[in-house]
Amino acid sequence: MEDNLLYVPLDDLMRWYGVSGTWTPETLTYALSSTAFQYDEAEIKVPSYTDEDLLWLARIVDVETGDATVFKRMAVANVVLNRVKSERFPNTIYEVIFQSGQFPPSKRDSFPTLTPKANSMIAAKRALEGENNIETCLFFNNRPFSSKSDDFYQLIEGDYFYN
Structure with a gap:
C-alpha cells in the first residue's frame, strides 16, 4: 500500500470479476469487456480521437x-x-x-x-x-x-x- 492506494495486477482483477480484455501494445490500450456488469451507455467515455x-x-x-x-x-x-x-x-x-x-x-x-x-x-x-x-x-x-x-x-x- 502506498499513499493510501492499493495496487493490484489488472489480470488478477479481470479474472476475479469475469472480465476479458485485449492489450494493444502499439497504442498502450487495454480494451475490457464483461457481460457480468450493467452500465449506462451515457457513462462510458469514448475517446474523441482515433x-x-x-x-x-x-x-x-x-x-x-x-x-x-x-x-x-x-x-x-x-x-x-x-x-x-x-x-x-x-x-x-x-x-x-x-x-x-x-x-x-x-x-x-x-x-x-x-x-x-x-x-x-x-x-x-x-x-x-x-x-x-x-x-x-x-x-x-x-x-x-x-x-x-x-x-x-x-x-x-x-x-x-x-x-
Whole structure:
C-alpha cells in the first residue's frame, strides 16, 4: 500500500470479476469487456480521437523530443493539437504534421513506420484527453525566435515555446 492506494495486477482483477480484455501494445490500450456488469451507455467515455491520430501524434512527439520528459513531450503534442484548433493551420493531426515547411523530421523516410517510445504514447494520450501544459502555444524551437519575442511563453528542457 502506498499513499493510501492499493495496487493490484489488472489480470488478477479481470479474472476475479469475469472480465476479458485485449492489450494493444502499439497504442498502450487495454480494451475490457464483461457481460457480468450493467452500465449506462451515457457513462462510458469514448475517446474523441482515433488510434491513427494517437500514433501520428506520438510519432512526431518522439522525433521532436529525443530523450525528454513526459512534460516536454506533452508540450510538443499540445503544439500540434493547438494548431489543429487554430484557423491558421490545417484541421487534422496528420495534416498539421505534414504541412509544408513544418516539422522537418516528418519528412524522413522512416517516419511513417516509426514505433514511438512509451513516454511519447503516454504524452500524446494525455494531450489528446485534454491535459494541456502550454496553454495556446503554436510554435516551439530549439533556438529563440527573434521575431516572436513578444509571444514567448516558456523554455522547456531547451526548447522555446511561443503563442
